[in-house]
Amino acid sequence: MKIRTxxxxxxxxxxxxxxxxxxxxxxxxxxxxxxxxxxxxxxxxSGGERVRLLGxxxxxxxxxxxxxxxxxxxxLIENKNVTLEKEGDNKDKYDRLLRYIFLNDTNINxxxxxxxxxxxxxxxxxxxxxxxxxxxENAMQNKIGRWQEKS
Numbered sequence: 001m002k003i004r005t006x007x008x009x010x011x012x013x014x015x016x017x018x019x020x021x022x023x024x025x026x027x028x029x030x031x032x033x034x035x036x037x038x039x040x041x042x043x044x045x046s047g048g049e050r051v052r053l054l055g056x057x058x059x060x061x062x063x064x065x066x067x068x069x070x071x072x073x074x075x076l077i078e079n080k081n082v083t084l085e086k087e088g089d090n091k092d093k094y095d096r097l098l099r100y101i102f103l104n105d106t107n108i109n110x111x112x113x114x115x116x117x118x119x120x121x122x123x124x125x126x127x128x129x130x131x132x133x134x135x136x137e138n139a140m141q142n143k144i145g146r147w148q149e150k151s
Contacts, residue, residue, distance in 0.1 A: 030084045034077045034101075040069030040117060042096065043077070045084070052096040053109045054087060055128055057121035065146040069117040076111070077103055088124055100128065110135055116145020 036044040040058025043051050058073075059066040084099040092098055101108040112118035113132055116139040120132040140147045 029086070031081060032084060033081050034079065037070060037074040037078050039066065040073050040112065043073070043101070045097075050094075050096040051084065051099050051101070052092055052094075053112070053118075054098050054100050055120060055122050055126055055132055056109050056112055056118040058112065058118045059146065065117065068145070069112065072115065072117050073108070073112065076108055077101060082108070087126060114139060114144075116140075116143075116147050119146075 032045040032047075034043050035046055035048075038044065038050070039061065041053040041056055043053070045051055058069040080103060083102040084097070085102060086097075086099055089098055107128065109118070110128060110132055113120060114135040120129070120136045122129050122132075126132075139145060143149065
């Protein structure tokens with residue numbers, strides 16, 4: 001009887017492992033390569049999936065500081081190995097992954113705000129919300145990036 005129980009347990013563990021490997025558990029943080037930057041807050045990762053940077057919003061094409069924010073994001077992460085951190089919903093209504101992007105230990109979403117290239121934009125409470133607001137206020141007060149005087 002003990003042998004049968006052990007065999008059932010082993011089969012269960014193997015099935016659970018295979019299920020998780022193909023369909024199940026995915027870590028909250030994934031490493032990937034950025035293959036393209038669409039604009040200042042949307043990228044494409046290896047495999048072709050689009051990712052919307054969480055907690056920020058950048059100018060749209062034709063708006064003030066669009067080119068600068070897109071160019072800076074390209075400079076920071078295009079063709080680089082980054083870590084994606086999930087918080088809240090997995091995807092938005094446009095079927096883009098919603099993630100914070102980290103290059104080494106740097107939160108790129110917050111760096112874009114700090115450099116005045118993005119504004120804070122949260123749908124729900126976030127662990128980065130307060131830091132983002134502080135960085136945004138600093139960029140505004142010091143007229144950094146998009147907050148500088150338009151000429």
